[in-house]
Amino acid sequence: MAEGENEVRWDGLCSRDSTTRETALENIRQTILRKTEYLRSVKETPHRPSDRLSNTESSDGLNKLLAHLLMLSKRCPFKDVREKSEFILKSIQELGIRIPRPLGQGPSRFIPEKEILQVGSEDAQMHALFADSFAALGRLDNITLVMVFHPQYLESFLKTQHYLLQMDGPLPLHYRHYIGIMAAARHQCSYLVNLHVNDFLHVGGDPKWLNGLENAPQKLQNLGELNKVLAHRPWLITKEHIEGLLKAEEHSWSLAELVHAVVLLTHYHSLASFTFGCGISPEIHCDGGHTFRPPSVSNYCICDITNGNHSVDEMQVNSAENVSVSDSFFEVEALMEKMRQLQECRDEEEASQEEMASRFEIEKRESMFVFSSDDEEVTPARDVSRHFEDTSYGYKDFSRHGMHVPTFRVQDYCWEDHGYSLVNRLYPDVGQLIDEKFHIAYNLTYNTMAMHKDVDTSMLRRAIWNYIHCMFGIRYDDYDYGEINQLLDRSFKVYIKTVVCTPEKVTKRMYDSFWRQFKHSEKVHVNLLLIEARMQAELLYALRAITRYMT
């Protein structure tokens, strides 16, 4: 069979024109049928060794195609494509070929599938978002499906991501995906790594690079150090780091490229946080998202292996943890009460300046010790670990040694005034996009809390945002850090801390044990706050270093 015939073109499916989609699907059907025929014919003829080799190869290829079709049948925003791909799969099955089925329970392991919006039942606005996303990426990923709880944010998020990855920018396309892989690998996020490995190859990246950072060009290797520091201890970034990257002779980065890379790194660090924080399942068409085994054989779940020891965690949930409903009901009430109190007595009880300062220090120090008790060593899955070196370097290091985090004052360097201007100068339009995204994330509210309506949640949101910045040593002069202690209880702090600093250790138990009465959409909302605050914190440190380098 000629090479060209094997190529399946999926991009026709992204079209908004239904006839184009139909012809594209028809072509795919033809190709698949041809492949099946070929496979059958090979099977029937006596084997020669070389034949067998090509046989397994082509059956691999076919399986990939089928997995992709399966994904389409579940996740394509266009109804006609969903139906047709399902039909094709059925007809293949009738030919006696084994077809895949999806594994796991929907886009997220933490959120029951029924809570999440089903593709096909979205409203017009969401459908437009889905179609945009599908047109840009050729898929509708699980992250999108979870984020669609908050369509306003999702729109901004997709726009930014699309601009970062596909639109005009100083870096070549395959670099962008590779940087995404590097960043996600820092947190051992196999989900994002898998996605971007596919994209990286799709845009013509050299497969050799995927064997490890040492196989990538020197220029990208140089970025490794920044990636490492940025992910775990951004406050250590100095202008020397920047200088090292910009003045490396033939491997130098330009300022514009560096800003692009920094934005990508921070974007993927925080996206990794989201992936773990919401327990995003592997994509259907990626490894671990589907299986060719018939359902009865076993209920053995691959995704749990690739993503660490979650299945074990879930087993360990003991009855003591299951607090009764009334208990958790009180939690919400108590939180509301505290917010009310803070609102009222703010003016009466005036803390002295020293006390305010010490409150920040206390909160900062405490944040280091907030950790889940079960932090055994997790050996990262092998396929991910090869993308980065120095696995030992992590946030944990710093907290154990109780290292001093210097204080970064927002009033001296903030995103709105300084960061934005710098980014927009070096990478036009992106500053605007990120600015919008921060704004939406920070100001997003539906004025609800669990079962209560018409609640002003701004205080709570600000506490979460500032707590995260506090962990990174960023201080707001005009914030009373005592509020954090009042509003965020310990299990919530554990969750925040884990998601932001060591996302790979998030377990379903952590997810379930904070804010028990709150809706899933609210927990996703919290995650949005977490990732945006984290991204801003990292960006602030990196951009300040760049500014210092420039002056």
Added chain:
Amino acid sequence: MEKMSRVTTALGGSVLTGRTMHCHLDAPANAISVCRDAAQVVVAGRSIFKIYAIEEEQFVEKLNLRVGRKPSLNLSCADVVWHQMDENLLATAATNGVVVTWNLGRPSRNKQDQLFTEHKRTVNKVCFHPTEAHVLLSGSQDGFMKCFDLRRKDSVSTFSGQSESVRDVQFSIRDYFTFASTFENGNVQLWDIRRPDRCERMFTAHNGPVFCCDWHPEDRGWLATGGRDKMVKVWDMTTHRAKEMHCVQTIASVARVKWRPECRHHLATCSMMVDHNIYVWDVRRPFVPAAMFEEHRDVTTGIAWRHPHDPSFLLSGSKDSSLCQHLFRDASQPVERANPEGLCYGLFGDLAFAAKESLVAAESGRKPYTGDRRHPIFFKRKLDPAEPFAGLASSALSVFETEPGGSAMRWFVDTAERYALAGRPLAELCDHNAKVARELGRNQVAQTWTMLRTIYCSPGLLPTANLSHSVGKGGSCGLQLMNSFNLKDMAPGLGSETRLDRSKGDARSDTVLLDSSATLITNEDNEETEGSDVPADYLLGDVEGEDDELYLLDPEHTHPEEPECVLPQEAFPLRHEIVDTPPGPEHLQDKADSPHVSGSEADVASLAPMDSSFSLLSVSHALYDSRLPPDFFSVLVRDMLHFYAEQGDVQMAVSVLIVLGERVRKDIDEQTQEHWYTSYIDLLQRFRLWNVSNEVVKLSTSRAVSCLNQASTTLHVNCSHCKRPMSSRGWVCDRCHRCASMCAVCHHVVKGLFVWCQGCSHGGHLQHIMKWLEGSSHCPAGCGHLCEYS
């Protein structure tokens, strides 16, 4: 108040002296402010709060206001302001949201006077009333502005901007009660200090945060604003709506703006990020700063003119921990370094350029331009009297005009006006356009139209007379044109020659070669790569040799791969006149891309028209059935369109695109089409051919183009009772609360299409009126007017 300022002038009558100097501070400064005696300046920052005396030669530290055992956040200043009436009164805005006032007259070491802790977030700005001793205004991150009376313990009134954080507040210098505030979301609001409930006026001034504003010291109602969008805008607030008077584009976000005293159009700016210099702009010349101070090594955070009536001393504080006094005469003037030169092409090929006067004068003495090969010869140089620019830079303007005879663009206008693009059968359109082109002497274009017609129209319709006429004509003038073809034309020219030479004795050849020229752009180029000077007889011989063979092969359609067989037939005997463009290198390049087409595909293609030509001349009706569909040529047509577009004749490309419509559209990618359309429309509009451009917009199929006609078309409706514009909705007036447009037939409000008689101005729903006028010729309103509906 007017009197007051006069008094100050009198006081400051003693001339200020000093030099450009700077002093090192212990910490980065956030803001500075000058005492009204122009002899002291206060510097405030996160960890600095000091008063310096400005002496002749240096700054001398006079007072450190940061006292006390422990550093308090109350002392971490975001802004500082010195009262312009009272030398002892200062106010600071702290990053933790506290507003502090300081009284230098206090005997103790600690000069702190009052503490206002009413703001919840960082206070960005404080401002004293220019004439009132006790009124202080503050603007904070929490979105509120508060007015304090220093004789009382808490704020007098609170103003809620309702649009995010307040970045700046400034009392108007001229209007006692007015102040302006700027916001993070780009808004500027005007408030009356007596009315805290709502702002007097609000408008969006910038895209993104407005960091600063400043009232003009002289002109009432002039407000300068600076924003993150790197712009400084000057607004006139005296009119009904705030009007943008000037706009200066800087290279970085604008952190502070201050009008220069005694210079009506000057203002100083400094930036928030990246750029460390201070610029003084003349707002009327917004492209080059009038002066530039480059002393600072980090961003400048505060600027202040030393004396309200002295334009030459500027003070500045910076993040690099230094305080500077700049003298205007020491400023660097970018204008001196700029090249005041510009070059522009006019619509009709005129060329104008401006250059430094000295440069032009020197050169014109030597008269270097007259015969200069760098300039096309048909340009005639006309020297305008030198035009001095506002005394800053003087340059001379020269204009080259095209010679009247060589006016090159006439054909464009004629063509645009006379082409028919739609509304008739394709064949007629092609014929018409070919005729137009021929009359304008553009024969290649005319030929292209004829070819298109042959390709796309059913051959039966072709008037044979026309064709044979062409053949005859071609024969007559083929020879004499040999030398002037460009390559594209040359090959067919040559071909035709060979063909015609031969055809004298051999009638068959005409039939073979009739309109295979569809391939002329691709195939013959292949052959001609050797150069444009290939002697005609060389080709002639070559062609002659192969021709018989070709003729034998053709009917069977065999061996189409052999280029030799096909070459001769690309030649087009119909070509009788050739556009006399001189052969240029670009044609050679064109050829380079074409060979791949000429391999197999084009060859086959070139066989096809031959069949049609057989049928045309009724040589062989049997072959008629084997005629290939027009789709076959789409590749060639596409290449042809690209060729025209690349040559700069986008008119041809677009016209063909429109005329052929669906037939070729799918072969050309959307973006290219859109590009062609927009360039053509642009050209048409520059020639003021509005009708044609509208027609093109209408006929275009590209969505981006066709919506050009729908964009920014607004229909303003006035209320029929009060004659005021109806802004919010088109059918109900906000003022008199009446429904304006009632249907005269059904007496309901018309919300959609409204049709009315221009005679009696009655009207109503389109359908109703239509129906009514079918039955009656009088106005449905009963006014007796005889309405007409067409």
